[in-house]
Amino acid sequence: MIKKRLTKAEKADRAEFAEREERTREMLKRMSDSAIALRSRDREFHGLEREFRYHQEDMLRDFNRSKDIHHPRDVGLAREQILRKFLVDTGLIPDRYAATSSSVRVASTTGHMSNELDLLFYDLNESISLMRRENAYSVLPVESTYGVIQVKSKVTRNDIREGLRNVASYKKLRRASSSEWTIYELCSKVVYGRVTTGLNEVAYCCYKGFPTQRAT
Template sequence: MSDDKQREEDIKNVLLDQSQRAIALRSKDREFHGLEREFLYCQTQMLIDYNKSKDIKHPRDVGSAREEILRKFLMSSGYLPNRYGISRTSARVASTTGHMSNEMDILLYDPFDSICLMQREEIYEVFPVESVYGVIQVKSRLNKHEIKDGLANLASFKRLDRAHYEPTGWVIYDERKSNRGFGILFAYDSDLEWQDIIREIEAFAKQNPNHVWCNGVFILNKGFFLHGEEHRGKYFNVDIENIKDFHMFGFPDRESQCLYHFYSILVKLLRNTSIQPLEVDSYFRLPLIADDHSYDFYLGSLAEVGTCKRHGDYQRKIDPNQLTKLVDWCHKAEPINWIKATDIAYGKSGDRTEAYNRQPGDVRIYNPENLPLSDIMIGESMLGGKVVQGLAFDIIRSAGMIMYVPYYYSEKERIISGCPKCKLVSAKVSPYGSKN
């Protein structure tokens, strides 16, 4: 054992012995004298249960047992108010953008107004992000891989955006409350040196934006770690997101109080996190996803499903890079009334102002070559043995815009995927007509 490690161990033994002697004297005087003793008992028992779980051989069963130790404390100790629900099993969180978190070991959610979006035999559950306060990832022994994996899982939750919500009536607004849930990494032990743990957390933070950083890392028999700035560690989202001069802070557990610090910060995070009413309709059909973006076809399944003559149905998709290109170009494009765009495409003058006012709604037309709309928005197809003219573009919703993407560009730039089996781009002439 190194000199520094031995010195830390000696300090811990002295302080813990002093604390336990004081607790013993106070216990002779009265039954309850504060949470210090109660949490010392809880932490001691949790570490005993953790060591007993080492008798289990299968890794999956070991992990489940150790999740259950923490879940039991949260559910049965009586220290969490009933308004905070604890997931019965590992679960996932979904958002109205179509994105979903990785599997989370423990969810803290609103048990009164939340619903479970999907459930399979109490093994697989999905909750809406609007109802989830935060998540906890539980690890047995933290090593470098487990730190990276745990922080990445937490980030997959913290990336989720909630649906826009406008409260009605009188609302007391607390600007420090977070609309983004929190994430905590919890472990029982670690073989890593103190500075190695800090370096691993730092490395993840430097590679990811502030808003997906965890709100704390707790190792039950060692201490806890917080991101911070200058001389102070921070755990509220609003503070973490505003960190400029980043530093890591470590707090060694010298008096067996790590569980209490975990609990204390957890309660503060719960009280500091807003939840909101669930708009069920927003989850009826989720949009498609392309990395961080999401999108959908305005005509739904009529446009989403392509048909290959050789391989049958396939899902038409937009590659993330192509969607980024579309969104970036259309953001700069001049919006145009959708009726006016159709008029111009059919060769009309586009001056029916009154009609356009009666049917408002702007669209962006993807037209990087600045071609006449009549050349790219109208096409021919066979219907009943006759050649007919029809609209020749997909309508895509993404990034708050409705975008018209002519089949001309879809085929030329391979914007929308074709049959994945034959690698052919299927440029549909009409969502109501034949499909290649």
């Protein structure tokens, strides 16, 4: 792949943006330091602000270490794990909410599927895997998911478009109500999606806790 050479104007814009970003970072750091200094030193817990500062420092160290990786896909996977560790392993969100750690897609009872998603939040207690291949790929039902994050190391127009397309493919999936969740056995196989058998269009869904019944 041939890299496009930047024009002088583009280089100047990038340099100016980096300078503004650094000034903003320093300003926020000074404000945070000042707020922490005003708090009583007698307390062990100084609020989430200081905790987030610690997590930020850890993430920046991990991010800088990931720069040693050269393959773009490996870099992306490493940085997805950095964000996942911050969101899940720090205990900042309840244990019932989990984030995927492998390639994942989401399916609806209409048979539609999302594009590949970076980080998907789902219900750890109630979700099932509709499809799983080792620990590298899985498909989850949309009804047990909560949201998605696309991770990008570099923000280009193409990266933004791709990320938005993937998020949109998830957002447009139709969620079935609890009364529409059904389990059927067809040719000794449990099928998730929607099929047509004769004159009846039947919805199939794998989910525990709902009675087996035929939709008409």
